[in-house]
Amino acid sequence: xxQPPHFHEDAPxxxxxxxxxxxxxxxxxxxxxxxxxxxxxxxxDPEAGENGVLRCHVARANLQWKELExxxxxxxxxxxxxxxxTPGWYETKRETGKVVPTxxxxxxxxxxxxxxxxxxxxLGRQIRDLTEMMEGAYxxxxxxxxxxxxxxDAQVRGIVGIEIEITSITGKWKVSQNRNEADRxxxxxxxxxxxxxxxxxxxxxxxDKLNHSKKDSSL
Numbered sequence: 001x002x003q004p005p006h007f008h009e010d011a012p013x014x015x016x017x018x019x020x021x022x023x024x025x026x027x028x029x030x031x032x033x034x035x036x037x038x039x040x041x042x043x044x045d046p047e048a049g050e051n052g053v054l055r056c057h058v059a060r061a062n063l064q065w066k067e068l069e070x071x072x073x074x075x076x077x078x079x080x081x082x083x084x085x086t087p088g089w090y091e092t093k094r095e096t097g098k099v100v101p102t103x104x105x106x107x108x109x110x111x112x113x114x115x116x117x118x119x120x121x122x123l124g125r126q127i128r129d130l131t132e133m134m135e136g137a138y139x140x141x142x143x144x145x146x147x148x149x150x151x152x153d154a155q156v157r158g159i160v161g162i163e164i165e166i167t168s169i170t171g172k173w174k175v176s177q178n179r180n181e182a183d184r185x186x187x188x189x190x191x192x193x194x195x196x197x198x199x200x201x202x203x204x205x206x207x208d209k210l211n212h213s214k215k216d217s218s219l
Contacts, residue, residue, distance in 0.1 A: 001109050001170060006178055009171030012046065015108050018080045018171070019044045019054075023133070025110075027056070027162075028075040031067035038064055042076065043129055051166040054110060055117075057126050057159045065160045068114040074164060080106035081201040089190035091182035104175050104187075104202055111168045117161030120153075126161055127152075175205045177213070184210045 009015065019025070025042045028035070038058065046052040054076060058065050068074065087099035117123070128144050135141035144152060176184045184206055191203035 001107070001172060003170065003172055004178070007172050007174045009106075009173040011171070012169070014173075015169055015171040016044055016046050016052075018106060018108050019078050019110075020133070022078050022080050024078075025054075025056075026077040026079075027064065028077065029064060029067050029071060029114075031071055033063070033067060036064045036067060038062060041130060041134075042078075043126070043133065049165050051112075051169065053166060054112065054164040055126055055129075055161070056164075057123060057130075057161045060158050060160050065116060065162060068116060068162065071114060073111055073167070074114050076110045076112075076164065078108040078110070080108070081198060081205060082106070083191065083198050083202040085176065085187060086190065089183070089186040090179065091186055092180070104206070105172075106175070106205065107172045109170045109172075110164070110166055112164040112166040115163045115165070117163050119161075120156055123156045123159060123161050127156070127159075173205065173209065175202065175209050177209055181210065181214075 019042065023041045023043070024039050026037055027040050028037045030036075040056045040058060043055045044052055045055065082103065082105035085102045085104050087093050087101055090099045093099045117126075131142070131144050135143070176187050179187070188203050188207050188210070191199045191206070194200075
């Protein structure tokens with residue numbers, strides 16, 4: 001991943017929070033069938049192993065899991081908040097006109113060693129943990145045990161588990177850190193004037209980084 005120094009996000013807490021908030025990761029493999037990529041919801045266990053472990057499951061009919069048996073490394077990409085940034089929000093546009101559009105985004109890329117987990121106990125834990133994470137915000141959360149046991153057993157037989165022992169994790173927060181304070185303030189105001197959730201989320205991220213840079217410069 002192209003990574004200018006000012007966009008680095010190395011804090012594990014921030015990286016893990018993005019994975020939890022945007023758990024649908026893109027699993028990328030390069031095996032006997034060539035490049036394969038599938039969107040799969042992941043759980044992260046930061047306490048497992050040296051750098052943490054990702055857990056997921058896929059349909060048994062999804063042959064990407066068979067590719068994993070011969071691979072020493074896979075890539076998983078998690079895309080967080082993102083938004084187009086118009087140069088019309090920059091103070092520099094009014095001062096010099098020397099501006100161009102860009103795109104702000106947050107992203108975490110994980111590399112790790114895959115391992116197939118094809119037993120009922122592991123899969124049962126996996127589907128319950130994932131369900132509890134995703135259903136927790138609902139007023140009447142659905143639980144795995146709400147469905148008939150025989151139905152769940154049949155569903156489990158149709159999936160395969162995957163654990164990925166993390167060997168490296170990289171975060172990129174491209175949230176206008178390369179612009180001056182006036183331009184960043186303009187970006188925040190421009191985003192806040194929009195009504196979509198992505199714009200509001202990005203406005204908060206730009207403001208957070210701007211506030212941190214102000215604190216750092218005052219030390």
